[in-house]
Amino acid sequence: MLHLTLDLGAVLLLALGLKGLSKVRTARMANGLAAVALVLAVLGLLLEQGLTGWSWMLLGLAAGGGAGALVAYRVPMTSMPEVVALFNGCGGMSSLLVALGAAALPAAGGRAALNRLELVSVLVSVLVGAITFSGSLVAMAKLQEWLATPGWTQRPARHAVNIALAAAALAFGLAWPMGWLAAPVALAGITTASLLLGIGLTLPIGGADMPVVISLLNSYSGVAAASAGFVVGSQLLIVAGAMVGAAGLILTQVMCTGMNRSLTSVLFGGALGASTPSGGGGAEAAVDDQSYSRVTSCSPEECALTLEAAERVVFVPGYGLAVAQAQHSLKELARLLESAGIEVAYAIHPVAGRMPGHMNVLLAEADVPYEQLIEMEAINPDFPRTDVVIVLGANDVVNPHAKTDPNSPLYGMPVLEVDQARSVFVVKRSLGAGYSGIRNALFELPHTSMVFGDAKAVLQQLTAELRTLGVGKVPVTAGR
Amino acid sequence: MSEALWVLLLGSLLGFELIGKVPPTLHTPLMSGANAISGITLLAALALIAQAPTPALQLVGAVALGFALFNVVGGFLVTDRMLAMFRQRGNG
Numbered sequence: 001m002l003h004l005t006l007d008l009g010a011v012l013l014l015a016l017g018l019k020g021l022s023k024v025r026t027a028r029m030a031n032g033l034a035a036v037a038l039v040l041a042v043l044g045l046l047l048e049q050g051l052t053g054w055s056w057m058l059l060g061l062a063a064g065g066g067a068g069a070l071v072a073y074r075v076p077m078t079s080m081p082e083v084v085a086l087f088n089g090c091g092g093m094s095s096l097l098v099a100l101g102a103a104a105l106p107a108a109g110g111r112a113a114l115n116r117l118e119l120v121s122v123l124v125s126v127l128v129g130a131i132t133f134s135g136s137l138v139a140m141a142k143l144q145e146w147l148a149t150p151g152w153t154q155r156p157a158r159h160a161v162n163i164a165l166a167a168a169a170l171a172f173g174l175a176w177p178m179g180w181l182a183a184p185v186a187l188a189g190i191t192t193a194s195l196l197l198g199i200g201l202t203l204p205i206g207g208a209d210m211p212v213v214i215s216l217l218n219s220y221s222g223v224a225a226a227s228a229g230f231v232v233g234s235q236l237l238i239v240a241g242a243m244v245g246a247a248g249l250i251l252t253q254v255m256c257t258g259m260n261r262s263l264t265s266v267l268f269g270g271a272l273g274a275s276t277p278s279g280g281g282g283a284e285a286a287v288d289d290q291s292y293s294r295v296t297s298c299s300p301e302e303c304a305l306t307l308e309a310a311e312r313v314v315f316v317p318g319y320g321l322a323v324a325q326a327q328h329s330l331k332e333l334a335r336l337l338e339s340a341g342i343e344v345a346y347a348i349h350p351v352a353g354r355m356p357g358h359m360n361v362l363l364a365e366a367d368v369p370y371e372q373l374i375e376m377e378a379i380n381p382d383f384p385r386t387d388v389v390i391v392l393g394a395n396d397v398v399n400p401h402a403k404t405d406p407n408s409p410l411y412g413m414p415v416l417e418v419d420q421a422r423s424v425f426v427v428k429r430s431l432g433a434g435y436s437g438i439r440n441a442l443f444e445l446p447h448t449s450m451v452f453g454d455a456k457a458v459l460q461q462l463t464a465e466l467r468t469l470g471v472g473k474v475p476v477t478a479g480r
Numbered sequence: 481m482s483e484a485l486w487v488l489l490l491g492s493l494l495g496f497e498l499i500g501k502v503p504p505t506l507h508t509p510l511m512s513g514a515n516a517i518s519g520i521t522l523l524a525a526l527a528l529i530a531q532a533p534t535p536a537l538q539l540v541g542a543v544a545l546g547f548a549l550f551n552v553v554g555g556f557l558v559t560d561r562m563l564a565m566f567r568q569r570g571n572g
Contacts, residue, residue: 052530
């Protein structure tokens with residue numbers, strides 16, 4: 001009876017945990033509750049089945065748990081999305097291995113033959129687990145920019161390839177219980193086809209949509225876990241897997257809405273902005289420097305002079321800030337401006353960076369006060385009374401075309417209306433296109449100046465320039 | 481076995497209801513937390529190890545357990561790291 005109590009306690013805590021994770025105040029405790037739930041679940045299971053094979057359990061515990069803790073503490077905050085993808089892929093791999101192992105159990109004399117429901121569950125676990133694994137690894141590689149979006153993946157033929165792979169997976173899946181193929185051959189077939197399918201489905205999707213993909217793959221790993229629950233006859237596993245699968249689906253939907261994208265266009269539409277109207281093979285969406293005319297650039301010195309005269313400055317952080325690890329330099333500049341009586345705020349676009357909430361995490365790490373991080377809806381009306389906006393490695397989220405040009409792929413996406421400010425400085429390494437490969441009309445506005453350079457270096461130069469201009473020196477009382 | 485299907489149905493409905501409005505700030509931590517929970521497939525790996533009659537299958541179970549624990553331990557710790565920053569910020 002004790003193990004049942006533990007199981008029920010685990011389900012209760014998991015539900016409370018998922019619920020609490022969606023509110024800022026309770027999120028951290030909820031995460032702890034969910035962790036406790038997993039410990040209860042493991043205790044319950046061990047109580048029920050005993051410690052047979054404990055040395056193997058210890059081995060898995062030490063290797064997996066140790067590696068997980070190491071990665072979790074070592075990884076820089078900027079690569080959080082990639083790491084979530086990696087963890088997720090490993091969850092999928094686990095379900096895949098368990099299902100393959102369970103399929104081999106009856107022949108090895110470990111259990112009675114699988115019934116029909118268990119057969120289907122093994123197949124679902126293998127299929128979904130493999131897709132989760134390879135899909136997550138592709139997503140991780142894309143976020144790390146180890147992998148570009150190859151041009152050939154943008155052709156409609158990719159759908160045919162994916163359908164063929166799915167059909168192959170199903171055929172192997174059918175061949176196994178029907179005895180058309182030897183079990184190892186059939187299972188190897190479905191595993192291979194599913195792994196390739198995971199790659200085929202994820203590879204054509206542009207980097208900007210990766211967060212949605214990871215969220216969806218996270219939902220898949222819940223499904224894989226639930227079906228593994230059927231295989232081993234664990235109702236707790238079924239309930240937990242189903243909960244995560246469903247919650248992940250809802251979160252995916254919420255994220256799509258936030259990015260003004262539909263799930264189908266993310267999954268099957270190809271990379272955003274990757275297809276050129278001329279239909280050529282140029283899926284790289286090369287927006288080269290020549291396509292920008294009328295761009296003014298300026299030096300950090302000029303920018304500093306404008307900053308010195310400003311009363312209100314708004315920073316717009318983006319992925320460039322994260323790449324340059326410039327959050328601390330930004331905070332230093334902001335502190336200097338504030339000491340000179342200049343009002344400073346940070347405009348946070350919900351999808352700035354590579355993942356929703358990415359910028360909040362990054363700036364929180366640099367101890368930027370909570371009240372200065374202002375969400376898009378709240379700060380947009382304030383841009384007209386803002387003297388200087390400094391855009392730091394953000395691009396698509398400040399593109400005015402999203403409001404004005406119905407032909408733009410970004411049209412309809414809510415953006416930060418920085419073009420309303422008196423002057424705009426865009427700190428960027430080059431005039432290259434944004435992550436989604438779309439040209440930005442902001443760069444050509446008469447009151448916009450480009451400051452070319454690495455975000456961190458430019459911010460440090462600005463701080464140094466302002467210091468030489470005497471900004472932030474111990475004020476009036478000192479006299480001279 | 482039909483019991484298990486009821487469990488599946490009710491679990492899914494629960495999952496759909498649990499997540500309602502989520503502020504964008506929490507999208508990443510919530511995804512990461514849910515991802516850690518999905519590592520609960522470690523239960524299946526433990527069951528496999530216990531049932532496995534041969535060392536080869538026990539090894540498969542142990543590797544599966546390793547992958548699942550990598551997901552669980554890493555997932556919860558990374559989520560906690562992210563959320564800890566929000567708390568600091570609230571106090572500051």
